[in-house]
Amino acid sequence: MTGTDNGREAYAAERAELARLLPPAPGTDLPPGRHEHHRERLMNLIDDDTARAQGRTGADAQDRARERAGRPDRSRLLRPSFLAPATALAVAGALVLGYAAQNGGGSADTGDTRSVSQVLLRMSDAAGRSDALPIRDDQFLYTRGTGRDVDLTSGKAVIGPLEESESWYSQKPGPQKKLGLIRQGGHTLPINAELGDSEGTRPGLNRPTYRWLATLPTDPRQLLDYFDEITPKFEGEDRDQALFESIGGLVGHALLPPDTAAGLFEAVALIPGVTRTPDAVDALGRKGVGIARDDERSGVRTEWVFDPEDLSYLGWSSHLTRDTEYGKKGDFMGDSAVIETAVVDKAGVKPQS
Structure with missing residues (x-):
C-alpha cells in the first residue's frame, strides 16, 4: 500500500x-x-x-x-418541518379574512385567471393593514403542527408517519445558546444554537426574532436584494429557488411585523418561476390554493398551501416533477400542516384556550 x-x-x-x-x-x-x-x-x-x-x-x-x-435538497426531504412556512403566513393569511369581509367577502380564489402576483399582493395588503401587537423580547413563539418525514438513506424516498410537534422559540435579543424548546414523540428537548455558534446564535436568518425582522427593509425589491446578500451561496444552485426557500423558511418561522410581512409577500411575487396551483393539499388533507416553485436542479416542486376561502395558511407539500434516482414523477416528497400558533410567556407552557 x-x-x-x-x-x-x-x-x-x-x-x-x-x-x-x-x-x-x-x-x-x-x-x-x-x-x-x-x-x-x-x-x-x-x-x-x-x-x-x-x-x-x-x-x-x-x-x-x-x-x-445534482441531488435533491436533503434538507427539505429529510424532515417534516411543519414550520416551512408556517406561523407568520398563518397570521398574515388570517388577516386576509377580515380584509375580504371589508370588501364584500367571497372566495379569495375566483379561478385560474387570478395570477400568483394578485394573490400575493392581496396577502401583502392584508398584512400591511394588521394592527397586531408585537411579541415582546421576553416571550416565546409557540407553534403546534404535524408533518411526514421522507427518508432518503436507502436511495429511495421512504415516507414516514404523521408526527405532531410543538415548539417554543425565544425572542431574546443578542446571541443565545438556548433558543427554545421542542416537544416531539413524548420528549421535550432544548433547541440549541446553530452549529459553530460557540458564543450563541445571533438574531438573523437562522433566528428570526421579531425585533430583528422589524429592522429589515420593507421595499420588496430592496428586501429581495437583501435576502440575496444574506442567503448562503453554493455552486450549481438555482439562486431564485434558494431565495424562494429562504424567504419561505423565514416567513414560516417567525411572527412578522406588518410592514415586513407585506414586503415579503411582494418580494416573493418578484421571484421568477413562482406560480399559483389550484389543487394543493397539506398534511391533514386540507385542499387549498398553492404558491409554488419548481427546483429544476432537484426535480422537486414545493407548494405553500392556503385556504381557498380566506387565504389563511394551512401548510406545505412537495412532490417530484420528473423521474429521479429517488422516485418517479409525481411521487410525494413531504408535507406539513399548521394546527395552532400563539405567543406565550414561558417555554414549555401551552397557550390558554
Whole structure:
C-alpha cells in the first residue's frame, strides 16, 4: 500500500468520523433543513480544505460539488418541518379574512385567471393593514403542527408517519445558546444554537426574532436584494429557488411585523418561476390554493398551501416533477400542516384556550 493510499484511507476515516459526530436533524426544532444544510455545508468545507492540504486539483472539489448539486435538497426531504412556512403566513393569511369581509367577502380564489402576483399582493395588503401587537423580547413563539418525514438513506424516498410537534422559540435579543424548546414523540428537548455558534446564535436568518425582522427593509425589491446578500451561496444552485426557500423558511418561522410581512409577500411575487396551483393539499388533507416553485436542479416542486376561502395558511407539500434516482414523477416528497400558533410567556407552557 502506498503513502497516497494511506492518506486517502485516513482522510476517509476522518471524514466519516466527523459526519458521525454531527447531530442528526431533529424533527422540527429549526426552520426546515437548517441542521442538514449546515451539515452539508460543513462537509463541503472539509472536502475543500482537505483537497487543498493534499494538493488535489480544483477539478476534484468541483466534481464533488456537481455531484451534490445534482441531488435533491436533503434538507427539505429529510424532515417534516411543519414550520416551512408556517406561523407568520398563518397570521398574515388570517388577516386576509377580515380584509375580504371589508370588501364584500367571497372566495379569495375566483379561478385560474387570478395570477400568483394578485394573490400575493392581496396577502401583502392584508398584512400591511394588521394592527397586531408585537411579541415582546421576553416571550416565546409557540407553534403546534404535524408533518411526514421522507427518508432518503436507502436511495429511495421512504415516507414516514404523521408526527405532531410543538415548539417554543425565544425572542431574546443578542446571541443565545438556548433558543427554545421542542416537544416531539413524548420528549421535550432544548433547541440549541446553530452549529459553530460557540458564543450563541445571533438574531438573523437562522433566528428570526421579531425585533430583528422589524429592522429589515420593507421595499420588496430592496428586501429581495437583501435576502440575496444574506442567503448562503453554493455552486450549481438555482439562486431564485434558494431565495424562494429562504424567504419561505423565514416567513414560516417567525411572527412578522406588518410592514415586513407585506414586503415579503411582494418580494416573493418578484421571484421568477413562482406560480399559483389550484389543487394543493397539506398534511391533514386540507385542499387549498398553492404558491409554488419548481427546483429544476432537484426535480422537486414545493407548494405553500392556503385556504381557498380566506387565504389563511394551512401548510406545505412537495412532490417530484420528473423521474429521479429517488422516485418517479409525481411521487410525494413531504408535507406539513399548521394546527395552532400563539405567543406565550414561558417555554414549555401551552397557550390558554
